[in-house]
Amino acid sequence: MQKSILVNKFLAFLTLLLVVSVHPIHAQVTEDFFTSGNLKLDQKDYKGAIRDYTKAVLTEPNNPDIYFNRAYAKSMLADYVGAVQDYSKAIAIFPNMPNAYYNRGIEKGHMKDYKGAVQDHTTALQQDPDNADIYFSRGIAKSAMNDHAGALQDFNKTISINSETVNIYFNRGIEKAYLKDYQGAILDFDKAINDDNNNADIYFNRAIAKNGLKDYSGAITDFNKALSIQPNNADLYFNRGVTKSYLNDQAAAIKDYTKAIELNPNTQNAYFNRGIENGRLKDYRGALLDYNRAIERDPSNADIYFNRGIVKNYLSDKQGALQDFNKAIALNPNTQNAYFNRGILRRELNDYPGAILDYTKAIEQDGTNADIYFNRGLAKSYSLNHAAAVQDFNKAIEMSPSNADLYLSRGVSKSAIKDYAGAVKDFSKSIELNPNTQNAYFNRGIAKSFLNDHASAIKDFDQAILQAPTYADIYVSRAVSKTALHDTTGAIQDYSKSLELNPQNANAFFNRGLGKANTKDYTGAIQDFNKGIALNPNNAELFFNRGIIKNQQKDLYGALADFDKAVAINANLQNLLFNRGLLKVTLKDYAAAMNDFNRAIQQNPSDADIYYNRGLLRALLKQNSLAIVDYNKSIELNASNANAFVSRGILKAQIRDFQSAIKDFNRAIEMDKSNAEAYFQRGLAKFNLIDKTGACVDLALARDLGHPDAAAQMEKRCKP
Template sequence: MRKILLLVLCFASLAFARAQYNIDRLIRVGQSALYYEDYVLSIQYFSRAIASKPYLYEPWLGRGEAKFRLDDYVGAEADCTEAIRLNPYVPVIYELRGLCRIKQNNFSGAIADYDKTIEYEPDNKNLWYNRVLCKLEDKDYDKASADLDVMMRRWPKYSQAFRLKAELCLQQKDTLQGSQYLDKSLELNPYDGEAWATRSMISLAKSEWKDAEQQLSKAIHLKPSMAGYYVNRALARYNINNLRGALADYDKAIELEPNNFLAHYNRGQLRVQVGDDNRAVEDFDFIIRLEPGNVMAIYNRALLRERIGNLRGAIADYSTLISQFPNFWVGLSNRARCYRRLGMTAKAELDEFRIFKAQNDKSNGYQPRWSKKKIRDVRKRSEINFDKYNQLVVDDKAEVDHEYENSYRGKVQNRHLDVEYMPMYQLSFIQYNNGVKSYVASDEIVDRFNKEMAEKSDATIHNASLPLQITCNPKSLDEETSKRYLVMIDSLSDMIQKSKDLRGDKGYLLKRAVAYCVTQNYYDAENDLSAYLQIDSTSVLAYWQRAVCLTMLRTFDASMGGKPMFSEQKAIDDLAKAISLDGNNAYLYYDRANLYAASKNYGKALADYDKAISIDGRLAEAYYNRGMVRVFAGNVEQGVADLSKAGELGLVDAYVAIKKYGNKKGK
């Protein structure tokens, strides 16, 4: 009995260990999917881990981050709150929840989270910076000022603290001291875009338009994705008669923020000035869809509709205004004029009688011409004054756009790479799709494998008949697609377990490995590929895909701050073995070149890219990456030529790279 009991306990402990291993693997794979920006898929993995062990905080935190990436700030905050309940001693959870609360304008809640995080990490100046921003948003200027005083003492070379102090002074109308703090901030860091934007606010307030335009140009050069900077520079350009430049700035602001009110409204006003009435109507249409009760936009659209001959539309707009402002005599006069043009004399006379009866000494329907002074005036956004209908709009309160610091680990948006090469080619079930419409990624060995599998396809296996594809940079999965592939993995696993001849059924092992890759589970994919190579040590496809898996695992392990499980050389060796078995496969040379390029072994990288291009002259990614390698090896002219060829073959990103690196010619 004692022996039996001991065996039972041993098996129970083994089962528990395996269950724990599976949960750890689920969490790890979820983190990998999160790192590679497959957020919906990562939520699937974390949800599975939560269903199995809801008392672990890691999957709650991981799922919260994935939801944060998908802009589900309410769900992300709820997951973070549960993670904190399970483990209140992990500071990064408070930081993530603070960011979720900021996105929901719950600044007091965010401050409480940053207070807690700073208890654990008092020397993290990014946390102090975000907390000050929250206090400024919460109008708690005294505490914000006290925090900034501490920051300036502790980090005397931290320029952003001086810049925030300057903003605080400006909000308290202390322009002189604000300028002094800004000077100090720019002295410490002349490449701070927000500091230049803050400096421009002083110039705009003083109507120093040329200075403001120059300062905003510097801010835009340093932070080109901030829509508010373009809106403010457009105002400065407008006031120095650079209408073309102002319109270009509004176009760019709308490209960055399609719902930007000021950009649409003011672009509409500028289009009126340059006679582009039809497109001005489009801008005011957008504003009214955004804010149906915006009477100034409705009035402007009414005038424009009347001008372009849409009289019934103009009457509708004038009627909307008159219903809100019964004594709006100009509107009544304009509507009467529209009625007369449509032959609706009776309605026109009713409007004209209302004006005659109510107005004694006012001129009917007269609109003064724009003077040089009036044309440069602006009005506040909330101001309703029909005499100012043709003026540009500014925010009620001038503020600088801020970017909050994200310092917690695993943040995808902080993975700023010095060089962005096109990714590796790999096996997948998802067709090649990266913008090169005319190119079909194919290989004879892949086609042969698909033909063999089609002959023995088992209809009971979900998606088992899907052929292997060759792809580059496969797209992220949505919820439905990710579930379909997870079901496919379960079905293939069942088939493999029941197989009486795994050597004959090894194709299912390879397919499962590819399915694991599609679902970002490179750990199990690598295990399957290694098992496949134990059965067939001459498989080009297995060596190729395993090299991809090893590379992805190594990249992810490095991002988590740990020691990579596999060396880069192991992936290179797998590709070398595959090339020895199939020396006419351009994708193998391309992938190996990518590994050499990543380690800055430019000579070997160029040799492999040359070989890939000699085999397949339409491989756009090879031209792109070879161009990047040449640029960084100092041969800019040939590098730009390669990038140009990649763009010619359909890679739009190549033109972005040309713009970035092409001006280095001859330097």
């Protein structure tokens, strides 16, 4: 979590130089108006002065002094644009006028045209190189442009010419602080305090510099002194709160932030920083309220959204946290922590592709953090990309070779890619580093079971049960090995023990349901899924898998209801939208099916099957050109799908591109010589190319392979 420190920069008053002498004049009336204007200027009657100078200009339009003094009067009325225009007119008449450039530079500074101000001050210095005030003013303009090195040079020059320039040491100290020369800044602030020991701004900025040197106690002393001078200065309380936070005095920091807010509810970052301290004290709801207020005042601050996302995650508002991380990244794409934390959150939300993208972005910004590689490996593992996960775990282990969890996780992924021997080695290393890791024994047992070393696997499960006798999943896994050793009774006992220990375990019903489904006990599987759903109605996988079984049993509307429920819970569940789209095609709800295929492609843009099935739907809807585009994409992603070539060939034949269609049918037959549809369609295409012999050969092959329409076509077209 980041904090912001407000540096209160005090800019010395820049004196505008006033010309009271005149150039030789050509008419007495001009001198009278000019003199009258000067008198009114002395009396601070700026509007009256401007009127008189304007009359003087009418009779002597080429007198630069009149424009110069009128510009000064306009500046006193905050008409900076008008002042710049008059100084420019004076310069046009008499270019060798350093004070005009100097004053025009000041006016440009008022207008935030700092680049123009620097240019004018530079020209003034060319004409008057020993003028300390011009160097000082140019330094202030450079500072406003964040050219702190340039500002420091100008302030140094100011001091070399006139060390008595008002506020020069104070302003130079600020520039040194910006450049992280905190010790030099403190020395300058010390000199400034010698000249003015009752100036709260100097103590304030010296405290900031002391913070830079981690002299937090000294900084607090200066903040206290400044507050004794300005007891109602919200910025002082805010910055003292920051310093107390550095000292880990959260309660005192919160008190100061609260006082700052009381004095000025718009104090920059006060709510934000108080939210940080509330979070550190685990008052997450208080922190959330503060971050909400901070965002109201500064809706473009990425750090606030990031920190609010952290708090929402602590409060189990996962979606709210995700939205805040999204906003933080949109505002600042270089926020590594936001990518890392969003990756963790996306992994928790089962958005593994999104999590991987986030971890990758975080690694691009810092490739030396083992935790990021570890978490990306987990996300890849959960998304079943275990080979890539192993690579990430390898990288993390290089950086942190004594972390038992890394070996455990790598072992899990090695098991998933069927490197069971490698997995056993990793689990053994994890056990060596941490003998009390129950998951290591558990997972090593699973790996051994895949190596058909079920007797040894059971020993590991036994050890895992000794460490965690109430962990139901171990009994389930041991049951699998007992089944492999034909200990059916023992297996049943373990399944029963699992449910006895945790009858509320929805996952146990889910996995048993999958097992029953694999044995084609669909009725029993649905019963288990029903029980799982009763226990956890927010588990999308339960609804999804129950829907699949209902679909297999031709309970189409029951399947659709389950798919709809799964989508409502987690629309990002892999293959969910695709399967619902297939079902909607069967139900002839083509518009809804198309929407599901479109969404599925957005989630999985590299899934050839989705493009293929969307192509079939588009062909059904007579959207042939779009269907061909989908078939092309499907083939690009997976060139081994013979049916995609057949389907594309059919559409090409419909647009009478028979040669290209035959090429597609040829490709399909090369991949699948028993594809009756490919022979049948190729035969029809050959008829259109007047290749009756070849066509009839293909139809005969299609007939022999069981194509229902081939015989009729032969009867119709292949008679001698």
